Every structure is written in structure tokens, then in C-alpha cells.
Amino acid sequence: MAREINSIDSFRFKLFLVMALVLMCHHAAFASDKIVIGASLPLSGPLAGFGGYQRWGYEAAVADINEKGGVSIKGEKRLVQLVVRDDKTDPVTTSRNVQTLINRDNAVALLGSCTPALVNAGGLMAERSQIPMVTGCSPLASFRSVRQWKYVWSIFFDEPDVAQAPFKMLQELAIPTNRKIAILHDNGPDGTAVGGEYWPKAAAEAGYEIVVKESFPIDNTQFGSMLMKAKDSGADIVLVNAITPQAVAIRKQMETAGLRPKVLFMEKGAEPEQFATALGKLADGVMVGSYWDPSFPYPGSKALGDRFERESGSSFSQHIADSYAAAQVLLDAIEAAGSVDRDAINTAIAATDKSYVVGPVKFAADHTSKIPTAIVQWQAGKPIVVWPQERTTGVIFAVTQ
Structure with missing residues (x-):
């Protein structure tokens, strides 16, 4: 009798292992079908007010593309997964987060944080890893002063x-x-x-x-x-x-x-x-x-402002627009590249020439696209x-x- 029980228990254990392995393989296959992009944002600390708006803008853009089936890669639609990590308004944490997003989360491209201190910290890590990043919320003169960027692109106003x-x-x-x-x-x-x-x-x-x-x-x-x-x-x-x-x-x-x-x-x-x-x-x-108000004559401006206020119950911020636009530029570039290859995406970003919710976006040789000031x-x-x-x-x- 004891042998029969042990035999049954052994069979159940093996069956459990097989089922777990199948589920793990299914999960891995499902995850690999998604295109991962990452962002390190100030969700806590002194700049949390900005980070909350940015997160909403990034998530809204990803939700919109996924509603249409995702990004088209070689004729096949692939959903986009946005991974967000809190940099706590600390440049050192921003750098670590970007490393984690690249090495652990397998992000193929990145979206930026807010203010020069945080954007530059994350941008320098992206440059080192040769992975494309698109950002708003980084005044252009401060952005230009850091280095000649190769993989990082900024859409914002000029000081x-x-x-x-x-x-x-x-x-x-x-x-x-x-x-x-x-x-x-x-x-x-x-x-x-x-x-x-x-x-x-x-x-x-x-x-x-x-x-x-x-x-x-x-x-x-x-x-x-x-x-x-x-x-x-x-x-x-x-x-x-x-x-x-x-x-x-x-x-x-x-x-x-x-x-x-x-x-x-x-x-x-x-x-x-x-x-x-x-x-x-x-x-x-x-x-x-x-640099932005829902009344401005840009594609989707009023709808974006109304949507934010409806979903959040708060007044809109201009930062929902530059973050939404940055995410759209990146997603459009991935689709234009038809690939998750980093250099192909980077080349597609460079070729951006389109009107978004913040107005026309076309990058200069210094990787900046200026938004008019109000x-x-x-x-x-x-x-x-x-x-x-x-x-x-x-x-x-x-x-x-």
C-alpha cells in the first residue's frame, strides 16, 4: 500500500513538473512576442508631479497602439509592453534603472525621464549601451551641452x-x-x-x-x-x-x-x-x-486633454503632450524600421518628419526638435x-x- 501511495505521489509530482514547464514555456513564448520599451521616471521625490503626467502620456500612447493590434513588424502585429521604473528624482537611480531596463527587462528602446539632471543621466547610459531613447521634458540647450548624442533624441522647448x-x-x-x-x-x-x-x-x-x-x-x-x-x-x-x-x-x-x-x-x-x-x-x-494647451491646433490636442481629465479627474498638464508625442515618435520609428534592431530603430527616429500632438517633429543634426514657446x-x-x-x-x- 505504501508503495502504491509513493508511486501515485511520484506520478503527481512529475505531472506537476510537466505542467509547470509547459506553462513556463507558454509564458516565455507570449512574453517574447511583445516588444518591450522602458522608462525611468520620477514617480516619487520632488519631481513626482512631473513623473505622474509622463507616465500617463507614455501609457496612453502604448494603450492606443495596442488597441490597434500593436506595432507591425514584417507584416505581423506585435503588442508593446511598457516597463516603468521609479527613479525617485535621483540621477544615480535613473542610471541604474536604465541598466536594469536594458539588461533585465530586455527593452529594445527607451523613453526619457524629466529635467536635465535625470534625462542626461539616463541618456548617457543609453548612449553607452547604444540603445535609442526619445524624451520630452529636457530643455534643449541643456541637452545639447552634454555631448553630441547618437542614440538619444529630445522633443522640447529651447531655453x-x-x-x-x-x-x-x-x-x-x-x-x-x-x-x-x-x-x-x-x-x-x-x-x-x-x-x-x-x-x-x-x-x-x-x-x-x-x-x-x-x-x-x-x-x-x-x-x-x-x-x-x-x-x-x-x-x-x-x-x-x-x-x-x-x-x-x-x-x-x-x-x-x-x-x-x-x-x-x-x-x-x-x-x-x-x-x-x-x-x-x-x-x-x-x-x-x-508649449502646449488642448486648444492648440495640433492633431489630437483637444482629445488628449479631455481624455486625461476624464480618466484622472485632474486638470491637464502640458507634460501629458510631450510624453505622449515622444512615445508616438518611438513607436512609429519601430514600425518604420520593421525591426527591433536598435540601429534600425535609431535610423528611423532620425528620419521622423510628422505632426504630432505637440506640433511638427523633425530632428536637427543635434538630435533636437523644438516646440514653440507660450x-x-x-x-x-x-x-x-x-x-x-x-x-x-x-x-x-x-x-x-
């Missing part, structure tokens, strides 16, 4: 354009000021580029006087002394470049210090909805450089386009409220 935009707006709308400016910027790559170089140059060319120019570490939390300098200078215009947590802190501390300029730009940190949510009425009147102003929790005049969606507040 000189963003720096000139406030002065063009002030002149075109004839906003009266004493033409005195206080500049406060972080010491990160884009903060240094815009606040330390491009704003001063644009101000001088437009005939404005810089009376205060201060920089601060990217983890700074107290800004009282520089805000008092700005107040004492009597500047009507204050230009700030900082990430969102700092921008929120600066705006609150401005109110405490009694610093109420006629014109307030808070570049970078004032972009996501989290800025307006954290500040309430204090966000009203704050302006920030922009300006939005927070009004009652909504980003209202106030410049250029042909694209406005509301009337500008003449002074911060």
Missing part, C-alpha cells in the same frame, strides 16, 4: 526661447513696469542656464535692468534674505527658476515678506497642477513658460494661455493678485 518670452510678452502687451528685475534661480543645470545666463542676456537686449540676481542650492528651503533683497530693490518684475517644492515655498515666503511684484514668473516649478493646488489663491497671477498664467486653479496673442485662452492679470 533661449523661454528666457526671451517674458520680455516679448511685456513689450507686446505693453504692461507698465519700472523695468527693474530680480532673478532668483536654483543651481541645477537648467536653473543655471536660464537664470544665470539666458534671462540676463534677454533682459539686457530688451532694455531691462537687473537689480538682484541670486542663486540657491536645489534643496534649499529658506529664502527670506534673498526675498528681502528683491523687495528692497523695488523691482516690479521677479523671475524665479526652481523645482515645484521650492517654487511653492518661495511663493509662500514672498507673501510673508510682503514682496508683491507686478509681474511674477516662476519657471519650471509652477508648471504642474500640484503648484496651484498647494498654493490656492497665492498661485493666481503666477506665470510660467509653456506663456500661461494660473487663474483660479487653471493654466490660462496669455501669450502669444494668437493663442490666448483668457485675459492676463496685469499684476499678481
Whole structure:
């Protein structure tokens, strides 16, 4: 009897092993049919507000292509799998994530993170591995300054354009000021580029006087002394470049210090909805450089904005557009290549010449495709386009409220 039981148990065990092996082989075959692309994003840490929008944009583009059966490779449709890893707003983690996406997740191509520090960290790892990456959310001057890219491509605005935009707006709308400016910027790559170089140059060319120019570490939390300098200078215009947590802190501390300029730009940190949510009425009147709104005459713009608000219950962000477009460019390139070969995909990206949700995308020799700049102003929790005049969606507040 014991022998019969042992024999039955042995048979069951062998049957279990066979079934498990079959399932594993089936899973492997299923997984190999998918085209894996990867992204390392700031889903936590100071830039989580940006990363959440990017994830939505990337996932929406992948969902759309998969709804149509996937990407066509040699006449056969293959579904796309997007693997996202959290870089925690840390460049070192971004580099590690990209390595993992390539070596463990078997990604054939990549989508970028956000801000120069993170995009550059991931991009350099992609270059080393010779794997194509398409990114938004990386200002082009900072992107160009790193190296001559071979495998990484950026679709975004250019810092000189963003720096000139406030002065063009002030002149075109004839906003009266004493033409005195206080500049406060972080010491990160884009903060240094815009606040330390491009704003001063644009101000001088437009005939404005810089009376205060201060920089601060990217983890700074107290800004009282520089805000008092700005107040004492009597500047009507204050230009700030900082990430969102700092921008929120600066705006609150401005109110405490009694610093109420006629014109307030808070570049970078004032972009996501989290800025307006954290500040309430204090966000009203704050302006920030922009490049997309659902009202812009690009293919799918309105539908994308409506879709995000319907699915998320939150106000749209321009970052859903550059991330959605970056993913579309990459997916189109994979299909155009008709292959998952890295060099073939990279060559197809280089040949991109098409209008997407952010407008026309065509890469220059330096691997950049520029999005035209606009300006939005927070009004009652909504980003209202106030410049250029042909694209406005509301009337500008003449002074911060």
C-alpha cells in the first residue's frame, strides 16, 4: 500500500513538473512576442508631479497602439509592453534603472525621464549601451551641452526661447513696469542656464535692468534674505527658476515678506497642477513658460486633454503632450524600421518628419526638435494661455493678485 501511495505521489509530482514547464514555456513564448520599451521616471521625490503626467502620456500612447493590434513588424502585429521604473528624482537611480531596463527587462528602446539632471543621466547610459531613447521634458540647450548624442533624441522647448518670452510678452502687451528685475534661480543645470545666463542676456537686449540676481542650492528651503533683497530693490518684475517644492515655498515666503511684484514668473516649478493646488489663491497671477494647451491646433490636442481629465479627474498638464508625442515618435520609428534592431530603430527616429500632438517633429543634426514657446498664467486653479496673442485662452492679470 505504501508503495502504491509513493508511486501515485511520484506520478503527481512529475505531472506537476510537466505542467509547470509547459506553462513556463507558454509564458516565455507570449512574453517574447511583445516588444518591450522602458522608462525611468520620477514617480516619487520632488519631481513626482512631473513623473505622474509622463507616465500617463507614455501609457496612453502604448494603450492606443495596442488597441490597434500593436506595432507591425514584417507584416505581423506585435503588442508593446511598457516597463516603468521609479527613479525617485535621483540621477544615480535613473542610471541604474536604465541598466536594469536594458539588461533585465530586455527593452529594445527607451523613453526619457524629466529635467536635465535625470534625462542626461539616463541618456548617457543609453548612449553607452547604444540603445535609442526619445524624451520630452529636457530643455534643449541643456541637452545639447552634454555631448553630441547618437542614440538619444529630445522633443522640447529651447531655453533661449523661454528666457526671451517674458520680455516679448511685456513689450507686446505693453504692461507698465519700472523695468527693474530680480532673478532668483536654483543651481541645477537648467536653473543655471536660464537664470544665470539666458534671462540676463534677454533682459539686457530688451532694455531691462537687473537689480538682484541670486542663486540657491536645489534643496534649499529658506529664502527670506534673498526675498528681502528683491523687495528692497523695488523691482516690479521677479523671475524665479526652481523645482515645484521650492517654487511653492518661495511663493509662500514672498507673501510673508510682503514682496508683491507686478509681474511674477516662476519657471519650471509652477508648471504642474500640484503648484496651484498647494498654493490656492497665492498661485493666481503666477506665470510660467509653456508649449502646449488642448486648444492648440495640433492633431489630437483637444482629445488628449479631455481624455486625461476624464480618466484622472485632474486638470491637464502640458507634460501629458510631450510624453505622449515622444512615445508616438518611438513607436512609429519601430514600425518604420520593421525591426527591433536598435540601429534600425535609431535610423528611423532620425528620419521622423510628422505632426504630432505637440506640433511638427523633425530632428536637427543635434538630435533636437523644438516646440514653440507660450506663456500661461494660473487663474483660479487653471493654466490660462496669455501669450502669444494668437493663442490666448483668457485675459492676463496685469499684476499678481
